Amino acid sequence: MAFENPPRERIKELLAGAGNVAVVGLSDKPDRVSYMVAEAMQKKGYRIIPVNPTVSGSILGETCYASLSDIPEPVDIVNVFRRSEQVVPVAEEAVKIGAKVFWLQQGIFNEEAADIARTGGLEVIMDRCIKVEDSILLPGGK
Template sequence: MPLTNSQDIADLLQSVRTIAMVGASDRPDRPSNGVMKFLQNQGYRVIPVNPTITGEHVHGEYVWRELDQIGEPIDMVDIFRRSSEVGPIVDQAIAIGAKAVWMQLGVVDEEAAARAEAAGLKVVMDHCPKIEIMRLGLAKIEPAAD
């Protein structure tokens, strides 16, 4: 079962250091852009993955085409894609040895979640790490006002 308990989510967020963000955007008006910056400000290393802007940089980080190109350990894969596109991303997360997959608000794929859990990954669905960090009182630095 995906994590829903506040303590389990807090434990996950406190154990993670490196996050690959699939669907990261270089456009400041996109939610993934703001969440990436917020997570960086909280001390996480966030590595953007987006085939459309591969080779560019978002918030100082090189943008990769696929998860398996990153070449360093990933604690959590944060998925900013449609639910219909989650399956192959979860399969890649399993293949690279990620410890968790996090599907953003509105992103749900029960079958992919079951595959991830069967492979030993922790799963969060239909939540935003920025919102959870704020809700759980884990923020090290408050977000700047927009």
Template sequence: MADNEIDRMLDARVWAFVGLSGDRTREVYRQASLMQQRGKKIVPVHPDGGEVLGEKVYASLADVPDAIDVVGVYRRSEFAGAVVDEAVAAGAKGVWLPLNVIDDSAARRARDAGLDVVMDHCPAVEWAARR
């Protein structure tokens, strides 16, 4: 992973957060809220549907009607590969696997498909270090 990948993703406008529900105690909620406060358009993706942070929740990445720049993969490592594959199919430009979410095979597939990949890093920490 290169610093320019992190910079490109932090500059991206539309972030889909897979695993984002209305549970304010979850890390994904905090990260999505922070990115929204920083002017990013967030797209919650969770099978429960509804609304989170004022945005419609989509059941899957395939259901999102608009272009996605970055997919935040807030699922356990054993489920991350399937989400990364969905991100590739959805035409995302990058995937961000947060702290402790590691899937080297999925990262390789995403890079082979032309996506930027950040793995095992926190968006909030990287934002603070670069902005």
């Protein structure tokens, strides 16, 4: 069966209920899309947790972790900025940490990763920009 994202009303519920959003592949460079999206989400009230093994220190004022497993608190949404062929291990780790949602950014699609995440109990959204969805579904903020 072909993958389908949840209905918009369900995506709205997921965003409204989210607190911690781990952003895998978040760049520390302000001109990168991952940075701009995460910064916008942070300004809307989401707690952004950067995940990037090549960055030590912090991004957007938050401690940056090398992997999802290193995050010492619960994660609601794992938002992924990685190439489609690199997301299977991220899905496995998202299941391992007990995240609620596995979200692949616009242009990122991987059926195997989606199956892993769904089998592990996560809701899956692929090929959608979290910032765009948030702006459309929660224009006044959370």
